Amino acid sequence: MGSMMSWPVTRRSAIALGAILATSGGTLLAGCSPKGTAPTGDDASNTDGTSRNGDVPAQGTPADPMTTRIDSTLSALTLxxxxxxxxxxxxxxxxxxxxxxxxxxxxxxxxxxxxxxxICYFGQNLRGPDQTRTMLSSIRQYSQDAVGLPPFISVDEEGGTVSRIGGKGSFNIPNVGDMRDVGASGDTHQAFEVSQTMAKYLVELGFNLDFAPVADVVNGSSQTMARRSFGTDAQAVAQMVEAAVRGFTEGGILCCAKHFPGIGSAEGDPEVEPISTQKTMEQLQAEELLPFRSAIAAGVPFVMVGHLACPRLTGDDTPASLSRAIQTDILRAQLGFEGIIITDSLKMGAIGDRYNATELGVKALEAGADMLLMTPDFSASYEGVLSAVRDGTLGEERIDDSLRRIIKAKLRLMDASA
Known part of the structure; x- marks a missing residue:
């Protein structure tokens, strides 16, 4: 196993990660059964000899080496x-x-x-190439020393209006432009190329995850996501998103489709206020969910769940980020996503003003999330989850399911650097 200090800055490691992510029919962490069909018989287990419920060995099937490594790593962690x-x-x-x-x-x-x-870094943290590489390299090593695993080191690098590196400061890296313009070109290869370009310069700086691409379809009157989205036609956006996922993957970086189940038509800005949609499941299936299906088919390892309330699906105004119906019943069961579910920022006005920090993490994990992005008070949210597990409100088996997905992704990153 190679040094964790060197993996993000070599072309070889980027190619190795891309190859790993592209294996097994385009899936590493994510995969899907035939849509709307529950796996049965031989289909009930993954190609690596593990079952679909958290990488527990399928009955009668011996654990493969990856499952053994996951279980060994998990058992070494304290609560x-x-x-x-x-x-x-x-x-x-x-x-x-x-x-x-x-x-x-x-x-x-x-x-x-x-x-x-x-850890997700922003523009204020990134002063130039040397400073960024040195800082991120140290953070990787400190995490490795603490728990034997690297951290996910991410950035929001979508291109255009959401860019922390391209076109900024002393990086001398051009901004690839708005995804709206890429979508308007009608050329999916352009989506592939700009994503691969971003992946390569992010990997060289030390990042291993980009919170992109945006998979929202701008099919309403709201223009909040207009420049960030690939467009207004769901089929066209789906094709662009699939190409983008392939571009990030071949560029050697993990990526994240966002913001499930699709916030492009929602009125308002989730940064500052609650947002909702009155669409039915049939309407979402016909449009908003198509890009996420394409991302999953392409092997996207992360899906970010937004704070959109879907009362015609859930019966109330619970945001998707805290909704079991959205995350577990739709994203996991219906779309077959097996990768890492991460919430959108829990500091946003769409959610942070409605729930206290102590309960936010517990509610999101109960809903099916694997990772909690930027809680309003880390200490309070951490203690809330810890207390919930200790008193049995949240089963340790539940968090172990999430940890198996997280550990698997991190072991793959380590393998790519070897």
Whole structure:
């Protein structure tokens, strides 16, 4: 196993990760049964000899080496370390600086105490290529030392209006432009190329996950997502999203389709207010869900669930990020997604003003989320989940299911660097 300090900056490691992600019919962490069909018989187990419910060996099938490694890694974690792995924070929520632009002994101590599963960096944290590489390399090593696993190191690099690297500061990297323009070209190869381009420069800087592509269809009057989305036609957007996932994958980086089940037609901005849709399941199946189906078919490893309320599906105004009907019944069972479900930022006005930090994490995990993105108060959310597991409100088996998916992805990253 190679040094964790070197994997993100070599062309070889990028190619290796792309090859791993592209195996087994285009799936690594994600996969789908025939749509609307529950797996039966031989189909009830994955190609790696594990069952579909959290990588537990299927009856009568011996565990393969990856399952053994996952179980071994999981059993070595304390309960506190397990719960930390479920959190995905911005650096200022865990490291003692604002803004965080370096990583030293204080960062090492913080990750030893709270070895969180992922860290998402923003423009204020990224001053230039050398500073970014050095900071991220140190963070990887500190996490590896703490729990034997790298963290997911992410950024929102969509292109256009949401770009932390391209066109910014001293990186000397051009912005690839709005995805609206890519979609308008009608050329799926362009979607592939811009995604691969972003993947390559992010990998060179030390990132292993990009929170892109946007899979929302802008099919209503709201223009909140207009420049970030590939367009207004669901079929065309689906083709672009599939090409983008392939581009990120071949560029050597994990990616994330967002914002399930699709917020392109919702009125308002979830950054500041609750959003909802009155669409039925049939309407969502015909449009909003198509790009996510395509992303899953292409092997997308992460899906980000938005804060959209879908009362005609759930019967109430519970946001999708906290809804079992949306995450478990639709995304997992109906669409067959087996990768990592992550919430959108739990600091957003669409949700953060309606629930307290202590309950947010528990509700999201009960709904089916695997990772909790940027809670409004990490300490309160962490203690809330820890207490819920200790008192039996949230079963440890439930969080172990999520951890198996998380650990599997991280072991694959480590294998790609070997």
């Amino acid at each position: 506190e370390q397990k719960i930390n792995q479920l959190f995905f924070l911005e650096p200022e929520s865990i490291f003692p600086a604002s803004p965080v632009v370096s990583a030293g002994d204080a960062s090492r101590r913080a990750l030893t105490e709270h070895p969180v599963g992922g």
